[in-house]
Amino acid sequence: MxxxxxAPALRAISRASGSSSTLPRSLPRSLHFSSPPQAPNPSSxxxxxxxxxxxxxxxxxxxPPSSAARHDPLAAIHAExxxxxxxxxxxxxxxxxxxxTIAKYYFHAEGKHLRPLxxxxxxxxxxxxxxxxxTRAREEALAQSVDDSLTVEGGVLNDWNPEVSGRESGAVTFxxxxxxxxxxxxxPRLKPTLQSLQTSLDDGxxxxxPTQRRLASITEMIHVASLLHDDVIDTSPLRRGQPSAPxxxxxxxxxxxxxxxxxxxxxxxxxxxxREVVELLATVIANxxxxxxxxxxxxSEPERIPTKKGFEDYMRKTYLKTASLMxxxxxxxxxxxxxxRGEAEWVKEVAYGYGRNxxxxxxxxxxxxxxxxxxxxxxxPGEGADLKLGLATAPALFAWEEHPELGPxxxxxxxxxxxxxxxxDIVGRSxxxxxxxxxxxxxxxxxxxxxxxLPESEARGALVGLTEKVVDRVK
Numbered sequence: 001m002x003x004x005x006x007a008p009a010l011r012a013i014s015r016a017s018g019s020s021s022t023l024p025r026s027l028p029r030s031l032h033f034s035s036p037p038q039a040p041n042p043s044s045x046x047x048x049x050x051x052x053x054x055x056x057x058x059x060x061x062x063x064p065p066s067s068a069a070r071h072d073p074l075a076a077i078h079a080e081x082x083x084x085x086x087x088x089x090x091x092x093x094x095x096x097x098x099x100x101t102i103a104k105y106y107f108h109a110e111g112k113h114l115r116p117l118x119x120x121x122x123x124x125x126x127x128x129x130x131x132x133x134x135t136r137a138r139e140e141a142l143a144q145s146v147d148d149s150l151t152v153e154g155g156v157l158n159d160w161n162p163e164v165s166g167r168e169s170g171a172v173t174f175x176x177x178x179x180x181x182x183x184x185x186x187x188p189r190l191k192p193t194l195q196s197l198q199t200s201l202d203d204g205x206x207x208x209x210p211t212q213r214r215l216a217s218i219t220e221m222i223h224v225a226s227l228l229h230d231d232v233i234d235t236s237p238l239r240r241g242q243p244s245a246p247x248x249x250x251x252x253x254x255x256x257x258x259x260x261x262x263x264x265x266x267x268x269x270x271x272x273x274x275r276e277v278v279e280l281l282a283t284v285i286a287n288x289x290x291x292x293x294x295x296x297x298x299x300s301e302p303e304r305i306p307t308k309k310g311f312e313d314y315m316r317k318t319y320l321k322t323a324s325l326m327x328x329x330x331x332x333x334x335x336x337x338x339x340x341r342g343e344a345e346w347v348k349e350v351a352y353g354y355g356r357n358x359x360x361x362x363x364x365x366x367x368x369x370x371x372x373x374x375x376x377x378x379x380x381p382g383e384g385a386d387l388k389l390g391l392a393t394a395p396a397l398f399a400w401e402e403h404p405e406l407g408p409x410x411x412x413x414x415x416x417x418x419x420x421x422x423x424x425d426i427v428g429r430s431x432x433x434x435x436x437x438x439x440x441x442x443x444x445x446x447x448x449x450x451x452x453x454l455p456e457s458e459a460r461g462a463l464v465g466l467t468e469k470v471v472d473r474v475k
Contacts, residue, residue, distance in 0.1 A: 053469030057117055057462035087217045115223050115325060116216035122330045122351050123212040123337055124459035129347050130338035137338030141209040174315035177446035178353045211272050211336045218281065219329040221265040226288050228258035234389055276340060277332040284325050291320030299390040299413055306401045314397060323359025330355035350450050354463065357447035361470050364440035367393035368433050368474050371424055384420040396423060399432035440471050
């Protein structure tokens, strides 16, 4: 078990009187990380196509200056992940032992780091497209430190505040992929621009800017903060096969650690120096909360019959909880690369569309995996974990249209004995899984179309590869 010496002590403190215990004044120094927990033996589990795809995508990244030997084909992966974790741990250090331990808890677990990977690949695939804007952004990024404190519009993509904008019109839908209307094909003149960029970077300077690397760290911090909060709300005992943070440390400390992560992410975000990027990532945090509330409402006040509105609410929740972070961080990455305005402004739309469509495809596949046997290589519990939480996801919603007998189970949130097994059997007899995967492929195909609007490069190829492999996790 992780934290064998310190975790029981912390559990005893945090749970001394249920979940209402107060924070201790001091905690054992053994709670600090002296060495990372041992990861499972890779030979003990099969490598999934998705794992191979993310590893392949990592391998095309230009390593940071401190990369390993050139002849190591995995140098780029090790360097990027190592750089990401070093940056994260530096940002998350706390003099309070509990915060220091729990804030870093999930970062030691194995994962594919999909969100920062999208940021880095989108940066590498688009840097240089802004011409003078890229030159200015690069000079500014290299002239300042992302750790320097600062002393010193428009819409933010589906973050609706009725106090400012009035009642939402309902024009934005999430059941269909995001498309860019009237977007012209890639201008031929951009290809020589990218060629000249590659030449200009032969001096050894990084192709991915320091601000973009820091953005990748920020996206992972926001994601992990959401996991800490989700595991409290869902009372999840495990996270990727290991005890969840609430299970190890209690609810209060897990929630506070998630808040701490968001606070540190906000500081790092402000230091990037872009108001537009700050606005984008700040609305991601709001979207995560909105999505969680939508999910709670869906379980407490479920639809009584299958409706188009019910499915649209599910898709909107999927965007808010999963795709928003991928979409807006990809958009933020190209803004930091100088594609914020002018002739290259279209790149922002491409980046956002890619992240949004890929994110929704990713979550649809996750929802399908929940109805299949557990797969340790994917870190998915399977066997109806969502159903046990009372959640009716796409496979169940599609199956409900064919099998009305699923309705009573949904209305009582699969709470009675045998409900979960019965729901899985009904979904298995229906076309629910097939329709879910067809929809996931539709969104992934639109994401691929977005990526293919970018100039050819290894990074673009990796972005395209992710759209193919994200749906290959379900065979």
